[in-house]
Amino acid sequence: MRADFDLPESPSMSACQTPIIVALDFPTRDAALKLADQLDPKLCRVKVGKELFTSCAAEIVGTLRDKGFEVFLDLKFHDIPNTTAMAVKAAAEMGVWMVNVHCSGGLRMMAACREELSKRSGPQPLLIGVTVLTSMEREDLAGIGLDIEPQEQVLRLAALAEKAGMDGLVCSALEATALKSAHPSLQLVTPGIRPAGSAQDDQRRILTPRQALDAGSDYLVIGRPISQAADPAKALASVVAELA
Numbered sequence: 286m287r288a289d290f291d292l293p294e295s296p297s298m299s300a301c302q303t304p305i306i307v308a309l310d311f312p313t314r315d316a317a318l319k320l321a322d323q324l325d326p327k328l329c330r331v332k333v334g335k336e337l338f339t340s341c342a343a344e345i346v347g348t349l350r351d352k353g354f355e356v357f358l359d360l361k362f363h364d365i366p367n368t369t370a371m372a373v374k375a376a377a378e379m380g381v382w383m384v385n386v387h388c389s390g391g392l393r394m395m396a397a398c399r400e401e402l403s404k405r406s407g408p409q410p411l412l413i414g415v416t417v418l419t420s421m422e423r424e425d426l427a428g429i430g431l432d433i434e435p436q437e438q439v440l441r442l443a444a445l446a447e448k449a450g451m452d453g454l455v456c457s458a459l460e461a462t463a464l465k466s467a468h469p470s471l472q473l474v475t476p477g478i479r480p481a482g483s484a485q486d487d488q489r490r491i492l493t494p495r496q497a498l499d500a501g502s503d504y505l506v507i508g509r510p511i512s513q514a515a516d517p518a519k520a521l522a523s524v525v526a527e528l529a
C-alpha cells in the first residue's frame with residue numbers, strides 16, 4: 286500500500302515526516318512524561334496545551350524537546366495585537382515547533398504575530414490560526430450569535446488568516462477539502478480525529494485518521510484515543526498503520 290508520508294530513516298531526521306501530533310492533555314508533568322516515554326519521537330510530535338502548561342510552565346517544553354520531540358504549544362492565544370504578538374515571541378524563544386492563536390482575534394492581531402516572528406533571526410515556529418473549535422457544531426455557533434454552518438465561518442476566518450500571513454489553520458478535517466481548494470498554501474492541523482470505534486467524547490466535527498489525511502489534512506492532532514488507551518504505543522502504531 287502507498288504511504289502518504291515517509292517515516293524518517295534516521296533519528297537525526299527527527300519526526301519531521303509524520304503527520305501525527307499526540308495531545309499530552311494531563312494535569313501533571315509526571316503523567317505527561319509517562320506517556321511521552323511510551324511514544325517514539327520518530328512516529329509523532331507532541332502537543333502541550335493549557336492544562337499541562339498551566340501546571341508545569343515552560344520547563345515541560347524543554348524536557349520534551351530534550352527527549353527528541355518537536356512540540357506544538359497549543360495555548361490558543363487571543364488578546365489585543367501587542368499582547369498576543371509578545372506571547373508568540375515568548376513561545377518562539379522556547380523553541381516550539383508550532384504555536385497557535387485564535388483567528389477570531391482579527392486581522393491586526395494575527396498580522397502583529399507574523400510581524401513579530403519575522404523579526405527573529407533564529408528558527409520561527411509555524412504560526413497557526415484556530416478557526417472554529419472541533420467541539421462546536423452549528424447549534425453552538427448559533428448560541429454565540431453566528432447563525433451559519435461551521436464551514437462558512439471557517440472559510441471566512443481562513444481568508445483573514447491568509448491575508449495576515451499565517452502558516453496554517455486549526456480546523457476540522459471535515460473542512461479540509463474546501464480549505465485546500467480555497468487556500469492551498471495554508472497547512473491544515475486537524476483535531477477531532479477519532480479512529481473507527483473510539484468514543485466521540487466532547488468532539489463534534491470528527492473524521493478517522495485515514496479520512497482526514499485523504500481530505501487534505503497536513504497534521505492530525507490525537508489526544509484521548511492514544512493518551513487514554515491501555516497501551517498508548519500500540520494505539521499510536523495502529524494509527525500509523527492506518528495511514529500507511
Ligand SMILES: O=C(O)c1cc(=O)[nH]c(=O)n1[C@@H]1O[C@H](COP(=O)(O)O)[C@@H](O)[C@H]1O
Nearest residue numbers: 308359417418419455476477506507508509
Ligand atoms: O488547537 C487545538 O489543538 C484544538 C482545536 C480544536 O478545534 N479542537 C481540539 O480538540 N483541539 C485540541 O486537540 C486535542 C484533541 O484531543 P482529543 O479530543 O482527546 O483527541 C485537545 O488537546 C484539544 O485542546
